[in-house]
Amino acid sequence: MQLLLDKLQIISSWQVGYLIGVILLTGLLLHLFLHLYGYARRLGFEKQQQDLAKQEMQISIKAAMLRCQEAEAARQVWNGFRKFRVAKKVLECQDVYSYYLAPHDGKPIQGFKPGQYLTFQIYVPHQPKPVIRCYSISDAPRSDNHFRVTIKKALAPKGASVPHGIASTYFSDYLKEGDILDVKAPGGAFFLDLARATPVVLISGGVGITPMLSMMNAILNMGSKRQIWFFHGARNSKEHIQKDYLEQVVKEHENVHLFVSYSNPLPTDVMDKDYNHKGYVTVSLLKDVLPSNNFEFFICGPPSMMDNCAVRLAEWGVPKNRINFEAFGPPPKKKSEPTAAVKSGGPEIKINFSRSGKTLVWDTGCETILDFAEQKGIEISSGCRSGSCGTCLVAVKSGKVSTGGAHDAPGEEGSCLTCICKPETDLVLDI
Ligand SMILES: Cc1cc2nc3c(=O)[nH]c(=O)nc-3n(C[C@H](O)[C@H](O)[C@H](O)COP(=O)(O)OP(=O)(O)OC[C@H]3O[C@@H](n4cnc5c(N)ncnc54)[C@H](O)[C@@H]3O)c2cc1C
Structure with missing residues (x-):
């Protein structure tokens, strides 16, 4: 019996020693692993930082180049009207066409700031004098020497015995590829500053999407990771300009967040596929979706939407200098200050x-x-x-x-x- 007990004691002390050894070794390995893991993370983090710094450097170089191009463009700006040829006319959706305009003289066209518009002098048959209209450039500055504008035919109000819009009907029903147009140099104070990195919220309704497309494409073309929250309102998929393109952009760019509202979806329109919300784009919708109000806001759409958004954004505490808007027609009638x-x-x-x-x-x-x-x-x-x-x-x-x-x-x-x-x-x- 005593012999058995002695043997057991020898075995257990040997086992305890073994156990302690295993624990120490595990601890050592764990320590080594944590050390290596921390090192790898630090390396990853440093790489991420380096990539970010590299990207910021590239963006600031591009922004500086852009500023030089703008300065050069300002020197080259053409005075008065210049002839442009309709190189391509593309149906976007119901009553909306895009027109690709190439300079008739073949000389370079100037750069522009995303959000700016062109002014046209249009000779509409049977009109007593040329019609002047503005149309926003609907794409970013590109290297292929053309402008794109996207124009919706302004239909007569339902039931009213008045003609459809003069200029937009001319564009939609009569203008063909090869025709010549008189165009003034890009202008306008509604534009995105590409040298800044502030995240942006683009809010558009209907054809008000045109300057937003220009702004979004300009950010993406720079390879910038600037955050873009894009809220677009349309009646339904039939009137949703550049629907497929926008969906593709969202798939390819994680910095683009698209939120679509349909006020009158078709029975075939599917929630969370074709659109995300039924109704209008409002600031209460923005509050539900956005992480904060710390953005630069750009608004273009029907007067009621613009008026509502501008007022409500200010009430939400967004500083006035961060709310930019463009009206496509006479400004909404505000309670103007009496003179x-x-x-x-x-x-x-x-x-x-x-x-x-x-x-x-x-x-x-x-x-x-x-x-x-x-x-x-x-x-x-x-x-x-x-x-x-x-x-x-x-x-x-x-x-x-x-x-x-x-x-x-x-x-x-x-x-x-x-x-x-x-x-x-x-x-x-x-x-
Ligand atoms: C800076 C800026 C950028 C713009 N960008 C774009 C753009 O990118 N895309 C775009 O599509 N538009 C844009 N617009 C709007 C564009 O300039 C025109 O205002 C629009 O195309 C309508 O012009 P129109 O000549 O076709 O219509 P108009 O002849 O001016 O008529 C406008 C509307 O009034 C109706 N009407 C006609 N006669 C009467 C009457 N007697 N009583 C009541 N109603 C009547 C017409 O049916 C029509 O619906 C922009 C405007 C601005 C200022």
Whole structure:
């Protein structure tokens, strides 16, 4: 018995020693593994940092190159209208075509800032004078020397016995490949600054998608990982411009987040495949989807959407300088600030149209000087009627004008954009 106990003691002390050895070795191996793992992670992290720094460096080089191109472009900018040939006309979706425009003289076209538009002078048959219209460039600056615009035919309101839109109908129903158009150099203050890295939220409704496509494509072309949250509203898949292209972009770029709202989906439209939300794009939708409000916002769409989004974004605490918007038509009628004379119930304001030799009493019911002049039979050339194209710019010989709080861009010093301005005092206009 004693012999058995002695044997057991020998075995167990040998086993304990063995166990301790195993534990120590495991600990050592674990330590070694953790050390190696940490090293590998550090290496991975450092590589990631290096890649990021490399990418940032590439982007800032590209941004610097872009700035040089822009400066060069500004030097080369063409004055007045230049001839462009319709190189390609492509049906995008119901009543919407894209037009690829190549310079007729074959010389290089200038760069532009994504979001800017072209101004067209269109000779529509049976119109008494050329029609001026603006169309946003719907693609990023490209190396193949053409611009792309995407135009929706403006149909007459249902039930109204008025004609369809003059220019857009001409583009859609009459303009063909090979035709020549008169185009002014790109312009406009609604654009994305490519030298910045701030994540962006693009909000568009209907054909308001055009400047957003330009902005998104410009970011992607730079190889930038800048975050893009793209909210687009359409009636349904039949009116969803560049649907397939956008879906492809989302598959290929993890920095692009697309959110589509259909206000009137077709029975065949599938939720979470064709669209993500039924209804309109609103700021409460944005709040549900976005991680924060710390973005730069770009909005273009129907007046009601723009008005609503701009107001609600400001209420959400987004600084004014981070909310950018472009109207495709006359700006939504805001409760404009009454002019000084109206505020004080003061004297009537007189406008002297010097070249026409007429002095008329301002009608406070008019929204703009352009409306007033047209009412009184004084002709002022006009285009966009939203303060964008500059066609209605008139020199102010004396007096003061204001935009009545409805627009931020009063035009050049000593002149006024009559489509957005009202008189503040008596005026003498050079028209
Ligand atoms: C900066 C900017 C960028 C733009 N970018 C684009 C773009 O990328 N794509 C795009 O498609 N558009 C764009 N637009 C809008 C474009 O410039 C035109 O306003 C649009 O094509 C309509 O012009 P139109 O000549 O066809 O219609 P208009 O002849 O100006 O008519 C407009 C509407 O009024 C209706 N109408 C006609 N007569 C009457 C009447 N008596 N009473 C009531 N209604 C009437 C017409 O049926 C039509 O629906 C942009 C506008 C701006 C300012």
